[in-house]
Amino acid sequence: MEIIIRENRQVASEAAARVVARIVREKPNAVLGLATGSTPLTLYKELIRLHKEEGLDFSEVSTFNLDEYIGLEKEHPQSYHIFMWENLFSQINIKPENVHIPDGMAVDIPASCAAYEREIVAAGGIDVQVLGIGSDGHIGFNEPTSSFASRTRIKTLTQQTVADNARFFEGNEACVPHHCITMGIGTIMDARMNLMLAFGEGKADGIAATVEGPVTAIMPASILQHHPNAKVFIDEPAATKLQLAEYYRWVYDGKPEWQKDA
Numbered sequence: 644m645e646i647i648i649r650e651n652r653q654v655a656s657e658a659a660a661r662v663v664a665r666i667v668r669e670k671p672n673a674v675l676g677l678a679t680g681s682t683p684l685t686l687y688k689e690l691i692r693l694h695k696e697e698g699l700d701f702s703e704v705s706t707f708n709l710d711e712y713i714g715l716e717k718e719h720p721q722s723y724h725i726f727m728w729e730n731l732f733s734q735i736n737i738k739p740e741n742v743h744i745p746d747g748m749a750v751d752i753p754a755s756c757a758a759y760e761r762e763i764v765a766a767g768g769i770d771v772q773v774l775g776i777g778s779d780g781h782i783g784f785n786e787p788t789s790s791f792a793s794r795t796r797i798k799t800l801t802q803q804t805v806a807d808n809a810r811f812f813e814g815n816e817a818c819v820p821h822h823c824i825t826m827g828i829g830t831i832m833d834a835r836m837n838l839m840l841a842f843g844e845g846k847a848d849g850i851a852a853t854v855e856g857p858v859t860a861i862m863p864a865s866i867l868q869h870h871p872n873a874k875v876f877i878d879e880p881a882a883t884k885l886q887l888a889e890y891y892r893w894v895y896d897g898k899p900e901w902q903k904d905a
């Protein structure tokens with residue numbers, strides 16, 4: 644794992660965006676795995692800026708989102724479809740047919756999950772998967788005790804995740820669906836690169852457990868220790884519980900500029 648600690652969310656997100664941009668420039672038909680939540684918003688803003696000001700071209704890029712709530716129409720204001728179109732897709736030159744988000748209204752959800760897995764393979768696999776981390780250590784919506792071998796499937800959210808995500812539903816927990824479709828941990832681990840973002844002191848315990856704790860299904864993000872190319876971009880508040888923070892800073896600061904985007 645590579646741990647990149649930057650002074651704030653903006654600088655960390657810009658560093659992460661440079662990695663994504665490098666991949667897209669080298670491989671114009673790159674396959675991006677994308678996440679929702681508040682964490683990746685600054686990264687998406689930076690990708691939009693790179694598109695508008697530096698011509699970063701998404702015309703051949705495909706995307707696969709991690710997850711979606713079950714029972715929300717695509718047009719529902721809290722659906723991850725709307726989230727992604729509002730915060731990224733409508734502002735870059737991606738082709739709508741190249742965007743993939745699990746369908747929370749599918750009639751046969753297990754069949755649609757299997758089809759989602761096949762579509763990822765048909766696209767050539769995910770080149771870089773963007774990840775946030777839930778307060779209970781979930782990635783996508785893979786809640787604690789999710790199998791490390793899991794594929795795209797239905798999950799039930801923990802009560803904590805329902806409470807956490809109520810902020811997107813005007814604070815009304817009763818409106819948060821309890822079920823979702825999420826890529827599995829096995830699906831996420833198949834990505835060629837995993838790029839986790841975490842900001843704020845509220846993420847410090849989760850990041851310390853992910854990076855320096857035991858690999859355990861009770862902390863799903865800890866599986867990234869087994870990924871051959873996982874990068875964790877965090878701000879100083881999210882780094883406060885890391886034992887080896889000084890070492891991570893020293894490693895990153897010692898790299899030549901070109902290698903920081905590698």
Ligand code: GLP
Pocket residue numbers: 678679680681682683709710774775776777778781782783784804808
């Ligand atoms: C949701 C998403 C996760 C995300 C998490 C953290 O549960 N399914 O992919 O990582 O929220 O959200 P935030 O980034 O707002 O802290």
